[in-house]
Amino acid sequence: MQDRDLKDLRVAVTGGTSGLGLALVRQLAGHGARVAFVARTAACVDRTMIETGALGIAGDVARKEEVYAVALQILGGLGGLDVLINNASSLGPAPLALLADTEPGELEEALAVNLLGPFRLTKALFGALAASARDGRGALVVNVSSDAAVNAYASWGAYGASKAALRHLTAIWGEEAGMHGIRFLSIDPGDMDTPLHALAIPDADPATLKRPEESAAEVIETMVAALPRAATPSVGVAP
Amino acid sequence: MIAAGRPERRSARLMAVGPNRAIRHLARSELASLFEPGDLLVANDAATLPASLRGILQKDGSPIEVRLAAWVAAGDPTRFVAITFGAGDHRTRTEDRPPPSPVSPGDRLMLGPLVAAVEGVLDHPRLILIRFQADRRTVLSGLAQHGRPIQYAHVAEPLALGAVWTGIAADPVAFEPPSAGFALDWRVIFALRRRGAGLVTLTHAAGISSTGDPLLDRRLPFDEPYRIPDRTAAAVRWAKRAGGRIVAVGTTVARALESAADEGRVRAGEGVATGRIGRGTRLRIVDAILTGIHQPGESHFELLRAFANDDVLDRVATATASGHYRAHEFGDSLLIERQANRNQTVSGVAVAPAS
Numbered sequence: 001m002q003d004r005d006l007k008d009l010r011v012a013v014t015g016g017t018s019g020l021g022l023a024l025v026r027q028l029a030g031h032g033a034r035v036a037f038v039a040r041t042a043a044c045v046d047r048t049m050i051e052t053g054a055l056g057i058a059g060d061v062a063r064k065e066e067v068y069a070v071a072l073q074i075l076g077g078l079g080g081l082d083v084l085i086n087n088a089s090s091l092g093p094a095p096l097a098l099l100a101d102t103e104p105g106e107l108e109e110a111l112a113v114n115l116l117g118p119f120r121l122t123k124a125l126f127g128a129l130a131a132s133a134r135d136g137r138g139a140l141v142v143n144v145s146s147d148a149a150v151n152a153y154a155s156w157g158a159y160g161a162s163k164a165a166l167r168h169l170t171a172i173w174g175e176e177a178g179m180h181g182i183r184f185l186s187i188d189p190g191d192m193d194t195p196l197h198a199l200a201i202p203d204a205d206p207a208t209l210k211r212p213e214e215s216a217a218e219v220i221e222t223m224v225a226a227l228p229r230a231a232t233p234s235v236g237v238a239p
Numbered sequence: 240m241i242a243a244g245r246p247e248r249r250s251a252r253l254m255a256v257g258p259n260r261a262i263r264h265l266a267r268s269e270l271a272s273l274f275e276p277g278d279l280l281v282a283n284d285a286a287t288l289p290a291s292l293r294g295i296l297q298k299d300g301s302p303i304e305v306r307l308a309a310w311v312a313a314g315d316p317t318r319f320v321a322i323t324f325g326a327g328d329h330r331t332r333t334e335d336r337p338p339p340s341p342v343s344p345g346d347r348l349m350l351g352p353l354v355a356a357v358e359g360v361l362d363h364p365r366l367i368l369i370r371f372q373a374d375r376r377t378v379l380s381g382l383a384q385h386g387r388p389i390q391y392a393h394v395a396e397p398l399a400l401g402a403v404w405t406g407i408a409a410d411p412v413a414f415e416p417p418s419a420g421f422a423l424d425w426r427v428i429f430a431l432r433r434r435g436a437g438l439v440t441l442t443h444a445a446g447i448s449s450t451g452d453p454l455l456d457r458r459l460p461f462d463e464p465y466r467i468p469d470r471t472a473a474a475v476r477w478a479k480r481a482g483g484r485i486v487a488v489g490t491t492v493a494r495a496l497e498s499a500a501d502e503g504r505v506r507a508g509e510g511v512a513t514g515r516i517g518r519g520t521r522l523r524i525v526d527a528i529l530t531g532i533h534q535p536g537e538s539h540f541e542l543l544r545a546f547a548n549d550d551v552l553d554r555v556a557t558a559t560a561s562g563h564y565r566a567h568e569f570g571d572s573l574l575i576e577r578q579a580n581r582n583q584t585v586s587g588v589a590v591a592p593a594s
Contacts, residue, residue, distance in 0.1 A: 055376060068400035069383035075286065076316065076379045076411050124401065126425075131284050131409035131440065135468065176425075179432060 015088030017044035019194030023216035071124035086118035092158025099157035114162035133181025189215035276435030277483035283417035286408035289386030294350035313464035329390030351385030419489030472507035518544035
């Protein structure tokens with residue numbers, strides 16, 4: 001059923017070459033969505049582009065001078081945007097550190113990637129999302145969150161504080177953007193067997209962790225449910 | 240010199256000329272207060288390309304700036320009409336820039352990561368057709384990396400791409416910003432909705448505004464492709480039928496709507512805006528225009544002669560000067576309604592009144 005539901009949906013995913021982001025790009029492209037993904041390393045971007053057929057964009061959304069260049073390539077490449085998935089995340093200090101041991105620069109970096117990056121990219125793409133909503137296609141921003149955004153876990157300070165801020169930003173933006181037809185969702189994909197998790201807890205037993213493919217399927221299901229039904233069949237799609 | 244920062248936009252001012260010539264001065268943030276339920280604003284949701292590319296002319300190594308100025312085929316980013324500039328940058332007034340080395344068909348332009356072949360020279364030596372030697376994705380990536388928005392001598396700091404995108408920017412097809420749209424921040428859009436005024440969009444590939452060369456400038460604006468969504472055409476029809484005013488946010492929107500006019504309706508779909516609106520033009524759709532502050536003689540000001548007689552526009556020019564309104568792409572705004580007594584129409588022929 002998803003093949004039909006996702007056909008011609010225009011989706012952008014940040015952090016699209018590893019972990020949850022890569023699983024999202026693979027599944028979305030596999031279901032017929034038109035996908036653009038962003039990642040920092042050009043070689044990884046090329047590899048994922050060849051594998052999935054999605055549009056790869058080399059860029060760092062945590063660097064403010066790159067955000068509009070990324071937005072330009074997303075919009076020029078997909079001809080608009082229906083769904084933005086802000087997935088790229090930074091752990092902050094690795095290995096994890098107590099706040100009293102965390103360098104201010106490490107917190108700044110976590111905020112740049114986990115809060116300011118999604119804010120800037122969403123703002124740059126807000127006009128396009130509003131246009132999609134006006135077209136009746138629906139418009140959705142998914143910000144990937146974490147239980148660390150809600151619970152206070154020792155040594156997850158930089159990550160948890162930045163994700164908590166993102167979660168609140170998402171909630172407020174959702175309040176403001178609803179009247180323009182743009183929905184905002186925070187989704188906690190759970191503890192997954194990803195490079196980021198391995199960085200945080202190197203000795204975790206992978207058997208106790210979710211596979212990113214499983215989380216990606218859940219994110220996509222939630223995404224489809226949040227879009228207006230009229231937007232999902234492949235009709236009335238602008239070039 | 241001014242900075243193009245957004246805080247300055249928040250303090251922007253608005254001069255409003257009603258249908259009976261009365262001039263009001265207000266903060267631009269109060270824009271929505273000028274409209275009634277049933278009025279319809281139509282804005283241009285084009286985002287702006289980083290259309291200025293620096294590089295060298297391969298055959299002699301001379302520096303060259305290429306400004307993408309118009310589409311050859313709408314939406315195909317591998318081919319453009321472009322204008323060449325020589326050494327120097329935007330801090331030199333465009334008028335004072337030295338001319339670039341002449342280019343000929345077959346020449347190659349090395350523009351950062353992009354290579355463009357000159358496909359033709361149009362009817363002016365600086366007006367050329369180019370084709371990038373790459374696929375669509377590579378061209379977009381190259382423009383994103385190396386291109387800069389077209390800069391303005393009156394703006395002190397180099398403009399970043401984000402500074403030339405309006406809040407509603409959605410489709411990167413414009414060569415210079417559809418700057419009237421800077422008046423529509425999301426608070427204003429919210430206020431419009433609450434007031435019951437409508438806001439719809441079309442996409443119009445706003446072209447280059449000035450080249451510094453009188454011969455080239457006389458050719459402006461170039462033909463500009465536009466797309467009017469079905470729902471926008473329908474909204475215009477309903478608003479007209481209900482007696483609401485159609486307010487064009489910017490000259491590009493006025494051009495597109497009048498270009499698509501057909502028996503008091505607008506045709507949905509793609510089109511190309513040609514020709515100018517000005518004195519003697521019979522407006523068929525647009526009742527009011529929100530635009531920037533311009534000087535008499537500039538094409539954007541001359542367009543207003545379709546809306547108001549010379550005596551009204553003389554008063555507007557005097558009021559902008561005495562009120563120190565800021566006249567540039569990132570400056571203040573002017574809303575002018577079509578004047579009730581303008582252009583008596585006789586048998587469908589517009590007759591300019593003898594004012």
